Amino acid sequence: MKRKTLAAAFATLLFTTGAAVASEAPKLPAQSWSFSGTFGTFGRPDLQRGFQVYKQICSSCHAAHLLAYRNLTDIGFTPQQVTDFAADFEVEDGPNDEGEMFTRKAVAADRFVKPFPNEAAARAANNGAYPPDLSLMTKARVGGPDYVYALLTGYKEEPPAGFALMEGMHYNEYFPGHQVAMAPPLSEGGVDYADGTTATVEQMAKDVVTFLSWAAEPEMEVRKRLGVKVMIFLVALTALLFALKRKIWSDVH
Template sequence: MRKLKAAALAAALSLGFLAAPAAQAAEGHISIPDTRFSFDGVFGTFDRGELQRGFQVYKEVCAACHSLRLLSYRNLRDIGLSEAEVAAIAASYQIQDGPNDNGEMFERPGRASDRFRKPFANDAAARAANNGALPPDLSVITKARVGGADYIHALLTGYQDPPPAGVTVMEGMHYNKYFPGHQIGMAPPINSDGQLQYADGTRATVDQMARDVSTFLTWAAEPELEQRRAMGVRVILFLVILGGLTYAVKRKVWADVH
């Protein structure tokens, strides 16, 4: 069942994410709601609980079809997981390695230093498993799509069944009020409350799961976001202090002239 849900997510995201930029230009009237994430704004930070739950959504729903090729398992320590937890997660995957002394490739349990395992050996295999659609890598998807995390959250929560009165949905398509054109060829991947059982006991509503995975994918695209913002604040404070000192020195030097 999870594989079917993951396949639906793969088709949805590949159709939605790949078509979104051009389609949004033509469908400029579609307004993506502001979800108001914890990391919004100059002083925004990632909520570690949301990050860990978002990873769980990615792992249980998305990972069967979507890669995160720019991340290593050890990066998960940055979302609050312990070294033991990271090691256990990595070891739960079989990673291709080699060649060995006989020139053959082999599989071994994953290590924390390994990149996230790709769900398919190559693009052709990915297309064959998803009715010709290529599930995009999600490493930087929030930076690559207009709206970022807001767009992902809106897409995952924007399904409407039945569709609005007077709207005819083509066979095999689904109505999504935030998808350009409003008709998308995927079933809703996050389709009911309680679809997952969160490890921390948080109630897994559709909105919560969409918010959590959107937060996780934003962190995956910009894991240095918090450090960069902190550095920016320090630089601004330094420049303010330096400007004040410079002005004070100028007043002192030119005091006799005035």
């Protein structure tokens, strides 16, 4: 009986907490994404620009440790470009013949190097806040890509009248509670795009969200192509089975 009471109380707590958070979060503006829908794909120029935004702005605080540098060839970078990207970082390796660890330049097979050695160091560098890993961010948040885009573009210089903003926090229209420790990461002209695209806040946000969506589901395009082939096969099989059924039962009246 006691267990049932505790379980009911816990369920009520979860429900009320979830409802409070849901009611607090504003409606996200729907965005048009090239990778949405059954036949959606990732635009390679978009992905490369998004990686540039991640590399130059986001990677100083946020890891994407589930990605390896060699994965970047899947979005159109050459093996030499990938080697050059990786060589900008050092990783710990070993032990060597003397049983000691050593550092070396990262290679294409290495995972993206984390900006901090551990969580404590990350918090110390960010006033106690912990920058999350971005590898699965677009799948981990309700609203997915729309939420991440809204977060990046939802900062306001001044909170609404009467809103009590805590010291060291920043007002964001789409963050639950509207107070976020991360300062606005994007500003006009924040990167110099290699393809000459104008780097507005909206453009950079869209590009980096596209890149993070690919990082979370790098197999998406293959999965969609396979799904279409399976559906075509099933339709053809259904038609053949229907024709066979009519042939078998054609003499039965």
